[in-house]
Amino acid sequence: MNATDAIPLVHASLGERELAAVAEVFASGWPAGQGPKGKALEAQLAERYGVGDAVAVSNCGAALHLALMALGVKAGDEVIVADYTFPAPAHAVRYLDAVPVFADVRPDTGTVDPQAVADLVGPRTVGVIAVDTVGLPADYAQLQAIADRHGLFLVEDAACAVGATYQGREAGALAEVACLSFHGRKGATSGEGGALLAADPAIGADARLRSSFGIGSIFDQSQVVGLPIPEFTEVGYNFKLSDIAAAILQVQIGRIGELLARRNTIAGQYGQLLADESLLTVPHVPEDRTHAWQSYVVTLDASVDRAAVAADLRAQGIGCGHGTWATHVQPVFASEHKCPVSADLFQRNLAIPMHAELSENQVERVVDALRASLRAHSASTLIPGGVA
Known part of the structure; x- marks a missing residue:
């Protein structure tokens, strides 16, 4: 069998338009994160999803981690997570020394079963992470009702679902915070990458600051006359998305x-x-x-x-x-x-x-x-x- 006869499980649809966008970044002199292309991508995402803020990050796992920190999850808290999924939600919970509590799924869709979620709510439960399983949105009307009834947050892991809809609304805008993936097998890709989408701009601001070691955009600081020296006031992370990837994604988002x-x-x-x-x-x-x-x-x-x-x-x-x-x-x-x-x-x-x-x-x-x-x-x- 020739290699050309192979039918791969996944294949990224990247071409000349994406290459041209990368060339623009090379010419700009700023390939790193949180630069002009990153800002433009975030504005594009915020407009598309109708959210208060969008934060471009290195991957969806980073977005989930940042989301839980911004929502105030602490050690010992319990977060109900959809069980049938890539385990990124459970990893994010454990990063904060919190406890993932696994909810079973519907046999017909593989999405989290709202009744299973309701049955797991306990005194230490602070939130729920639903997953749009391999691209199919979960039952957000029922899940939001459960969250509201118990005073819980609801996060949408929309890693696989760019372009999907639920009751006429786009996946990525189905909960107060949503996380996207731009991995190579997704509907829009830069090879790796992700985004946090937040209805509340304060959540986005928190995530953006933490994603850059807690000191914000070095590009922004480089534009200031003088010599601003940022201070590290808390531990942050290096979860930035490069402007190279952001440029690719601007094209890809337009091609969804x-x-x-x-x-x-x-x-x-x-x-x-x-x-x-x-x-x-x-x-x-x-x-x-x-x-x-x-x-x-x-x-x-x-x-x-x-x-x-x-x-x-x-x-x-x-x-x-x-x-x-x-x-x-x-x-x-x-x-x-x-x-x-x-x-x-x-x-x-x-x-x-x-x-x-x-x-x-x-x-x-x-x-x-x-x-x-x-x-x-x-x-x-x-x-x-x-x-x-």
């Missing part, structure tokens, strides 16, 4: 509609081709929301040997992955509290290629290979009376 339209087409093709496949279930999107399709994740029948299917696909040059994680079973977060739905999805989900560069023929090839492998590695096809 174009790239999402292509992902939607691919998802529709997968859904149509796999609709009658008895050995898997295609993603479910409730009528009140839309999917960003960061990933296309199918749920395999319990009779299927997922590892064997993955090995088959990869041997044919077709990228695939396990979907995402059941956080509560990871060794670093091992918890006696069980999330059975999340644990089940963790065992049975399979991510297949999804990116804006996929061709119709490639999608058909993925589906053909997947169907053949399902039958080769399903116990139900190997016994009398099994699926034909």
